[in-house]
Amino acid sequence: MIIVPQAEALEEILEPIGTMVVVEDKHTCMCSRGVKNTSAMTTTSAVRGIFAEKAEARAIELAKKSINLVINYVHSQKEAEETAAFITKTYGVKVLVLQGDMANRLDVQRVTTESIAKMGSIDILVHNAGPFIREKKTISEYTIVEWQQMIDGNLNSFFYLLKALLPVMQAQRWGRIVMLGFDRVGQAPAWKYRDAYAAAKTGSASLIRTLALEESDNGITVNMVCPGDITGPWKEMMIEDAQRTTDIQMRPQVGEDIARTVAFLCEDNADMISGAIIEVTGGKDVLAKRNQE
Numbered sequence: 001m002i003i004v005p006q007a008e009a010l011e012e013i014l015e016p017i018g019t020m021v022v023v024e025d026k027h028t029c030m031c032s033r034g035v036k037n038t039s040a041m042t043t044t045s046a047v048r049g050i051f052a053e054k055a056e057a058r059a060i061e062l063a064k065k066s067i068n069l070v071i072n073y074v075h076s077q078k079e080a081e082e083t084a085a086f087i088t089k090t091y092g093v094k095v096l097v098l099q100g101d102m103a104n105r106l107d108v109q110r111v112t113t114e115s116i117a118k119m120g121s122i123d124i125l126v127h128n129a130g131p132f133i134r135e136k137k138t139i140s141e142y143t144i145v146e147w148q149q150m151i152d153g154n155l156n157s158f159f160y161l162l163k164a165l166l167p168v169m170q171a172q173r174w175g176r177i178v179m180l181g182f183d184r185v186g187q188a189p190a191w192k193y194r195d196a197y198a199a200a201k202t203g204s205a206s207l208i209r210t211l212a213l214e215e216s217d218n219g220i221t222v223n224m225v226c227p228g229d230i231t232g233p234w235k236e237m238m239i240e241d242a243q244r245t246t247d248i249q250m251r252p253q254v255g256e257d258i259a260r261t262v263a264f265l266c267e268d269n270a271d272m273i274s275g276a277i278i279e280v281t282g283g284k285d286v287l288a289k290r291n292q293e
Helices: 055-063 077-091 105-119 144-172 195-218 239-243 255-265 286-291
Strands: 017-025 038-045 069-073 095-099 124-128 175-180 220-227 277-280
Touching: 055 069, 055 077, 069 077, 069 105, 077 095, 095 105, 105 144, 124 144, 144 175, 144 195, 144 220, 175 195, 175 255, 195 220, 195 277, 220 255, 239 255, 255 277
Parallel strands: 038 124, 069 095, 124 175, 175 220, 220 277
Antiparallel strands: 017 038, 017 069
16 A cells, blocks of 8 residues: 655745545565465655656556555545545546645554555655745744744655554565655755755654664665656646757656656565665756756
8 A cells, every 4th residue: 555645836935735645555575474464555745846846656556566546645635535436437447535734743643544544554654844934034034923824734744654654664574665855956956046855854864864774674764865856738748748849969857767766666676676766857957057046
């Protein structure tokens, strides 16, 4: 079972955690140990702009593998339900829609408990949550509330989910955890005007590497995927669409690039990849570009 939040359009300065999708699938190594129902959880926020790969693309990539989904949303109920209906009709998988804010530990407890009860155990966590303040601000201009929202949405939410799901993965001795980051996050880089977001994600990157060491004996892998510059209509496009582009030397990045990377890390055969910070940027220095703006 995988939980993948559904991102909603971010037009305001700050948007809380978006939707979540729970996915159910069978993994060979788990079946061999007598575990019949596997699960994964993916969370995401309503981030748009440079890191706005489509959450729907990740859910669809999993649905292609006949994985059942639980879509969680904060405000965008209509979008979540429409996405669920499309996935069910197109891929024939079961989709459950739940409301909840992953920055709220009580919501996390409620959503994870209900998801496990209705879909089985959760084996894969894909944490895409990443609330983001679009307005450029120095650290002295952040309010206490804004800082706390960035830390809660990008770092504390990850901890809450781990507290709820790690015991399940440890008991079955199998799990996949993937988090979304940003370009060069593993180097703790400076990101001008994005102090709170960068601090929270950098802390998460360190936690990713520590978890990989702590959980290796439990068959649990932990990785981070860092999207590049996905802009404009390319958020909605697939790789095939981008490959047909002829007016630029290298094709633009699309949401499917991230979805496929995440899906691979959730496979049985990705068991030797853990503690990795994987940059899916096409070799471009995205952060340097943003620091110059």
